[in-house]
Structures are given as structure tokens and as C-alpha cells.
């Protein structure tokens with residue numbers, strides 16, 4: 074059952090087969106020396122027995138030479154194998170990363186970051202150890218056993234048969250070990266992934282943890298994951314604790330048999346002392362390779378368990394991709410059309426949007442207003458084809474988005490969310506993220522439009538300041554302004570501002586408002602927000618509730634006729650609050 078995985082894993086060695094064969098050949102030559110040494114020791118013993126000092130001298134020289142050669146070959150083999158191992162890891166890592174990047178957003182909604190991280194690190198390691206070292210150990214050990222077996226048969230077939238009698242028992246034990254141990258190991262890897270996920274979540278959410286002083290609670294949850302890993306590792310270790318020494322001890326049985334039977338033959342005079350010594354040394358020497366077979370089998374299992382988990386990710390086809398033959402988004406004014414669009418985020422998730430029909434002429438500024446969870450962000454996400462609608466179609470300038478090349482579409486759309494993500498890079502790089510070839514003047518102009526220049530220039534290195542992980546060193550409002558600058562610089566056909574000014578104070582917002590009005594002119598824009606000052610920039614407002622567009626009109630029209638709109642925008646003089654149908658306040 075592990076065979077197809079095994080074969081696929083071997084496939085990763087193909088680009089490095091020259092080095093692999095190289096290290097195999099070195100390993101086999103070293104093994105040749107290993108097998109030669111006991112035979113020479115046997116001869117030396119006979120030389121001592123015969124009192125031939127001259128021969129003894131030459132034999133000791135040969136043994137030393139063989140030992141030195143073996144040393145040199147092993148060093149070279151390790152260097153070459155290490156390179157193969159690292160190269161495999163390097164290739165795999167890039168492949169996994171590239172594949173993850175190709176997957177649609179929905180995949181990341183459903184999978185924990187920590188789990189993915191664990192696959193990308195722990196599993197990669199065990200695969201690389203096996204492909205880089207395990208395979209070579211295995212072939213070397215098996216060959217050592219075979220070759221030593223042949224030499225032993227040549228020296229004395231009967232004694233060889235007796236000495237090697239326990240070998241099938243060893244192989245059988247190793248196989249049983251494999252069978253019991255593999256599922257246990259797979260479960261260990263899974264629990265390592267859970268643990269990583271736990272740790273990752275605590276670190277990402279550290280602000281919330283600290284703010285609510287829930288370190289203890291977080292620690293307990295982590296402790297739970299640690300315990301689960303511990304229990305499973307103990308189980309797995311128990312299996313190992315039983316089998317590994319067994320596999321190591323069984324060859325001793327052979328040694329004992331050789332001493333017993335061979336010793337008897339020497340006393341009888343049917344076996345000379347040199348042959349007996351050679352046999353004895355072979356048996357001692359074989360204990361190592363036989364154990365290594367067990368170790369290599371273990372590495373193989375772990376690699377197969379890891380391979381299965383990794384292939385699960387690699388085999389996950391992107392569900393949202395550019396159709397073959399799709400063309401770049403053709404030039405146009407940015408007209409947007411939704412036809413009977415529904416969206417649900419998963420087979421079991423309730424629909425987030427139902428039957429949306431929307432026709433927006435190019436260059437129109439639209440405000441989306443609605444209670445939390447109404448589907449505003451979802452509607453915007455459909456525009457950038459971050460998700461495909463479950464039913465209906467979304468089109469821009471007359472082309473269904475599913476028929477458009479995805480990068481060409483996304484280059485035409487800039488999206489600023491309320492949770493502005495910045496990369497740990499310089500401010501300038503963060504602003505020019507969507508337009509990497511932008512000149513410094515363009516970057517500075519975008520920053521100035523977003524009213525970000527003042528605070529950026531006050532930073533230690535100005536535009537070259539590196540912002541910390543997730544932009545922690547900037548305030549929420551500062552981050553938002555950088556994100557707005559990024560969107561303005563992209564000069565998109567369609568601009569989406571999703572609560573993009575939510576963290577700004579009224580004064581800064583007023584200042585940005587002028588810039589926004591400037592960049593929104595003649596550009597299809599979706600503004601999501603509640604502040605009257607922001608949504609009054611729009612030509613028209615859509616009122617969303619529970620995944621439906623329930624009203625459409627200018628700010629004045631909606632203020633006049635919809636109490637929900639007044640509630641949301643605070644235009645009735647009250648604080649914005651969310652009302653249900655029953656408690657509608659009379660106008």
C-alpha cells in the first residue's frame with residue numbers, strides 16, 4: 074500500500090541520479106573493503122598459527138590499507154549523499170510552496186496555517202533523510218550481508234548455513250515492525266502538525282491572548298496538544314523499543330551458533346583456526362548492517378507516512394484556475410455585471426449571497442452599505458474572482474470572469490481591506506507591491522495622496538523603513554494608509570475600498586477623502602463603509618442585508634426611505650446600531 078508513494082518519492086531522485094549512483098558506487102566500494110577485512114583477518118590468524126611473520130606483516134599492511142580506503146570512501150560517500158539529500162529537500166520545498174501558492178483562497182480558509190507549515194518542514198525532512206541517506210544505507214547493508222554470505226559460503230557452506238539461519242527471522246521481525254510502526258508514525262506526524270498549528274495560532278493571536286490575559290488558557294490548550302503528541306510518541310517509541318533491540322539481538326544468535334558449531338569443528342580438526350576466526354569476525358561485522366537494514370526500513374516508513382501527507386497537499390488540484398484558452402481581460406471602462414449570483418463558501422456553509430443582480434456602468438462609484446455579515450466583502454471578493462459564484466455569473470466589460478486570464482484580471486483590480494496586511498519589507502516595497510517597477514516619485518505621490526507621507530517621513534529610515542511582521546510596528550490607521558497608497562499606485566480599472574478608512578480618525582479621513590474623490594473620478598469604485606462622509610463620494614448606494622440587495626439609490630433617496638440605511642449610517646442622529654425588522658424605528 075505504500076508502494077505507489079514509494080515510487081513517487083523515488084521520482085524526486087531522478088534529477089540527481091548521477092550523484093545518487095556516485096554515492097551508491099562509493100558505498101559499495103566501501104562495503105567491498107568491509108567484507109575483505111575479516112577474510113584478511115582469517116588469513117592473518119593462520120599466518121600466526123603457521124609462524125609466518127613475513128606474511129603476517131603483509132596482511133596487517135593490507136588490512137590497514139583496506140581500513141584507510143574504507144574511511145576515505147565513506148567520507149566521499151557522505152559528502153555526495155548529503156548533497157543529494159539537500160537537493161531533494163530544496164526541490165521539494167519549492168514544489169510545495171509553488172503548489173500552495175497556486176491553490177485558491179478557499180483552501181486556506183479551510184486549512185490551518187500550522188498544519189501546512191508542519192507538512193512543509195517536518196515531512197520534507199523525513200523524506201529527505203530517507204532519499205538522501207536511507208536508500209544508500211539500505212542498499213549498502215543488504216549488499217554487505219549478501220556479499221559476506223557468499224564469502225562465508227565459499228569458505229565453509231555448512232557453517233555459513235548455520236550462521237545465517239537466523240536471517241529470515243530477522244527479516245520477518247523487521248517486516249512486522251514495519252507493519253505495526255507505520256500507522257503509529259503517521260499519527261505522530263499528524264499530532265506534530267496539530268501542535269504546530271496550536272503554537273502558530275497563539276503567536277498570531279498574541280495580542281488578543283495578552284489583552285485578555287488568557288496566557289494560561291492558551292498554555293493549557295497547547296499542553297493538551299503536547300500531551301496528545303507525547304502519548305502517541307510513547308506508543309510509537311514502545312513499538313520501536315521492542316523491535317529495534319530484537320532486530321539487533323537476533324544476529325547474536327548466529328554468532329553463538331558459529332562459536333558452538335565452528336568451535337567444535339576446530340577442536341575436531343575439520344576447520345582451521347583462520348577460517349573460524351574469519352567466520353567469527355563476519356558474524357560480529359554483520360550485526361551492524363543487519364541493524365541498519367532495520368533503521369533504513371524505519372526511515373522508509375517515516376518517509377512514506379510523510380510522503381502520503383505531502384502528496385495529499387500536492388495532489389490537491391486548484392479549484393479556481395485560469396481556464397485553458399482564457400484571454401486577458403480586454404480593455405474597457407470597468408462595467409460590472411452580476412447575473413443571479415449566489416455564493417456559498419463550502420458545501421455545508423449557508424449561502425452568503427443569494428440571487429444578486431447588479432449592473433454597474435463603467436466609471437460608476439458604488440457604495441455598499443449593510444449590516445455586518447450582509448455579504449459586502451463577499452460581493453467584492455467575487456469581483457476579483459477570489460471565489461467563483463456557486464450559481465450565476467460575474468462579468469467585467471462583458472466578459473464572464475471565468476473566461477478571463479486570472480492575473481490579467483487581478484492586475485485591473487485593487488482591493489483595500491479593513492485588515493491591511495503589510496509584508497515585512499520596506500514601506501516603499503509595500504506600496505509598490507502591485508506595481509514593482511514604479512519609480513520613487515510615483516511611490517511618494519501615492520503615499521502623499523493617501524496622506525501617509527508625513528508619518529512615513531518621520532520614520533527612522535523614511536520610505537526604506539522595514540515594517541515588522543504583519544506591520545506590527547505601524548498603527549492600524551498608518552497601515553491602512555499604506556494599503557490605500559498601494560491601491561492608488563496600482564492605478565486599477567476597478568477599485569474596491571472595503572472599510573478601508575475604518576481605522577482613521579475623522580480628520581485624516583476627511584483629508585484622504587479629497588484624494589479618494591480624485592482617484593475615484595471616472596473609475597469604477599466600490600466603497601464599503603458606513604460613514605456618510607465616505608459613502609457620499611459614491612454616485613449610488615446599494616443596501617445589502619442577509620446576502621441580498623434590498624435597496625438601491627442615492628444617499629439622499631435611501632436616507633429618506635430606509636430606516637435600516639439611516640441606522641447604519643447614523644443619519645437619524647442616533648449611534649449606528651443593527652436593528653432587526655421587528656424593531657424598526659418609525660421615520
Ligand SMILES: Nc1ncnc2c1ncn2[C@@H]1O[C@H](COP(=O)(O)OP(=O)(O)OP(=O)(O)O)[C@@H](O)[C@H]1O
Nearest residue numbers: 182418422425443444445446447448449450451452
Ligand atoms: N472565508 C469565508 N469562509 C466562510 N464563510 C465566510 C467567509 N467569509 C465570509 N463568510 C460568511 O459569509 C457571510 C457574509 O460575510 P461578509 O464577509 O461578506 O460580510 P460583510 O458584509 O463584509 O460583513 P462586515 O461588515 O462585518 O465586514 C457571513 O455570514 C460570513 O460568516
Ligand SMILES: [Mg+2]
Nearest residue numbers: 449450451571
Ligand atoms: Mg466585510
